[in-house]
Amino acid sequence: MGDSVSREDGFAFWMTENFLSLRLVVLLLLLQTDCKKNPAVCTMNDLLQVQYQYYQPGDLIIGGITSHLVSFYEGADFNTYPKPKSDTEPLVMVKKYQHVLSLAFAVKEINENHKILPNITLGFHVYDSHFDAQITYQNTLNLLFSQQRTVPNYNCDMKKNLVAVIGGLDSETSVYTATILSLYKIPQVTYCLYAPGVSDVTQRSSLYRMVPNEQHQYTGIVKLLLHFQWKWVGMLAMDDDKGEKFVQTMECMFSHNDICTAFIERMPKQRNILGIINFYDLHMDIIASLRKTSVNVCVASADAQMTLVLQVVLNLIEADVMMPINKVWIMTAHWDFSVEPYFKKLDINVFHGALSFAVQFVEIQEFQDFLQIWNPSTSGGDGFIGAFWEQAFSCLLFPDTNMGNETKGACTRKEKLESLPGAFFEMGMTSQSYSIYNAVYAVAYSLNALHLSRNRHGTMVGGDHLEIFKGKQFKLHSFLRSISFNNSAGDKISFDEKGELLAGFDILNWVTFPNKSFLKVKVGRMDPQSPLSRLFSVNKTSITWRSQFKQAVPLALCNDPCYPGSSRKKKEGELFCCYNCAPCPEGKISNERDMDDCIKCPKDQYPNKKRNQCLPKDLNFLSYDEPLGISMTVLALALSAATALVLGIFIKHRNTPIVKANNRNLSYALLISLLLCFLCSLLFIGRPQFLTCHLRQTAFGIIFSVAVSSVLAKTLTVVLAFRATKPGSKMRKWVGKKFSNSFILSCSFIQAGICIVWLCTDPPFPYLDMNSLSTEIVVECNEGSANMLYYILGYMGLLALVSFIVAFFARKLPDTFNEAKCITFSMLVFCSVWLSFVPTYLSTKGKYMVAVEIFSILASSAGILGCIFSPKCYIIVMRPELNSKEQQKIEISKNLTTEATMLGNRQN
Known part of the structure; x- marks a missing residue:
């Protein structure tokens, strides 16, 4: 179709x-x-x-x-015989x-x-x-x-x-x-x-x-514009069918490559190729467009007529406005830069720095030798040389037949073609x-x-x-x-199936000089026969730009580019090449100029402050190498040492009344569990691994359950011991090692059962959290089923609450070395710590969340250690005289007196 x-x-x-x-x-x-x-x-x-x-x-x-x-x-008027x-x-x-x-x-x-x-x-x-x-x-x-x-x-x-x-x-x-x-x-x-x-x-x-096929040239023009990031260009063509086809083709290719045309001007086609000098008014629109200083690059379809017309128009503009037209001209392969003898005053510098396409060619040195000896005497049957020689050298080959032209002298017939300026005639092919x-x-x-x-x-x-x-x-x-x-230059010549030359295009840079001479410098090529990686090439260091550009690549944009860190925002009612720049929103970057939209960084990276680069996220976990990890480790070890010291004191003074009071074995179990509590906090320090993730919460839950159940057992022992001292009390059978051991094991097994269910159904595992912190990757233990963690904490809280209530009501019971008051204070501290833990834990991220849990473990354990055992250690170490049987008897008599007083008051 x-x-x-x-x-x-x-x-x-x-x-x-x-x-x-x-x-x-x-x-x-x-x-x-x-x-x-x-x-x-x-x-x-x-x-x-x-x-x-x-x-x-x-x-x-x-x-x-x-x-x-x-x-x-x-033209013929049909009234007279035409000439x-x-x-x-x-x-x-x-x-x-x-x-x-x-x-x-x-x-x-x-x-x-x-x-x-x-x-x-x-x-x-x-x-x-x-x-x-x-x-x-x-x-x-x-x-x-x-x-x-x-x-x-x-x-x-x-x-x-x-x-x-x-x-x-x-x-x-x-x-x-x-x-x-x-x-x-x-x-x-x-x-x-x-x-x-x-x-x-x-x-x-x-x-x-x-x-070659013309389409390769158009592809080369687009690639040239994209190579220099020229997105805002003007276009010139003749006002005929060829020019219209050129404009339509280039506009379609420009739109597909995000290139806009600032203006499209068509040169009026003249019946006479020299008629341009008499139609200045017809080119006013073109002149107005070329005066625009915001457009630095112009693409021209430079066929034979366009070449001359464009030179004349540009010289008229410069003569009219008294300022150079500083443009980078991109010419098609029709371009053959020339100044005809009848336009000798035209300034060729208007095309200084221009880029043009040309069918790939190789210099033929023998051709220059051929031209050096060419003249009317050696030309043989050349019927063109007469008119050429006279107009090129401004002389007359036959003066006698040109009586009306006295301004020209006679030709010597020895004039040299090489003496003509390059704009008139080139010696190179x-x-x-x-x-x-x-x-x-x-x-x-x-x-x-x-x-x-x-x-x-x-x-x-x-x-x-x-x-x-x-x-x-x-x-x-x-x-x-x-x-x-x-051919003689070694260039391979062949046609394709369409009868077109299998070749590409050279890209030439035109360097002009005041004496109307110029250089053509090959700066690149468009070679459709080459692999895709070498299809288009250009050496921009070899290009000579106009002096106004100071040898820097000219800009050809509708507005300043959007630099990295921002993206383009369309201006209403204007071409898509004209836009505003909007900073990238939070969490996005742009690392290239003129990006349509900012992009998100990969999950393991984050934007820098300028939002033009993604930086790798640091790993976030509580390390042994950082101050917070070191301080937590030292504190845990110090409290563990203190607990071991207390345990050693209790073992050494195991036969003293104060140690025997309230079940010596419960004290040992509590101290050992507290020691393990302090040490299990070390599982939370360092990079989470598979094993540590499984042991962290489960070890903490079971060990704390042992500790809290030991405290509850001590509280119950106080109550049962008081009830058992009454005559005829049936509570005596409950007072002893079997009850306390059974109670601790029962409470601990319940917590262990919860942990086993957790590990079997949805256990914790190492996890990289990319989203919680914007600049760091949180290396954490994903708890799997968070509900199971809440069950563990809730069960410990239940034990602590019961222990606190029982101890609170037993704080005034008359008993020797009654530690119900100490247990009450320890449970108050324990409950306060863990009640504040929940909102703090949920509001923190990363290693600080782990630090909150470690601190809660250490603080609650230290509260139990300090409130329950510090008074006893003080008596054992500092007041040993109070740790004796005589003192125990005195305390018992005081307690009995106190109890009798309480009973009397009740009867009255």
């Missing part, structure tokens, strides 16, 4: 532009009689006769249609005269090379298109038929053995020529780049292109001349292949070796399609 549409568009383009010319060709083709019988044909031929041509005889003739002459003539188009001397685009010379040079080399077409000489016949459709058609017919008078399908010139045609400069000229040559199956090798959409029409079986040079060689190698093929099959035995070429040009196509050779 897409191909058919493009072909229809191309055909419509060709028909609308050239309808009159097509009628002329059809008429000439239909009239196949002699001029004497049809004077109208002769008259028409007279009007179209062109005197400028370059003919060199040979066994086989290669035709050429160049474009370097510009003719001026008046022939050749009556006025044309203006010469001197730089494009090199195209003729490159063809002549290639033929000269081939004739001197006896390995190609031995015993056969090549000749050539070159006409010019004059940038005119009618003349192009006429000169194409002249190549096919008589040089003196064109009668289609009648050729009285038996020496003209035309085998192929090379040309033309632009796509229109090539299409005009192909229209006629395709009827006769004569191969045409063109060196022009086609506009998008027109190329489908030109894919004829007889047409070959010594240039240009990209287009290189394509013509290769085109001639492609035809020659194909002819040679055809010749060898006929020899192998015995066709020439006993016959004329030229007979195989006469009228057999169509057989040359199969050899042209498959041709592959290395």
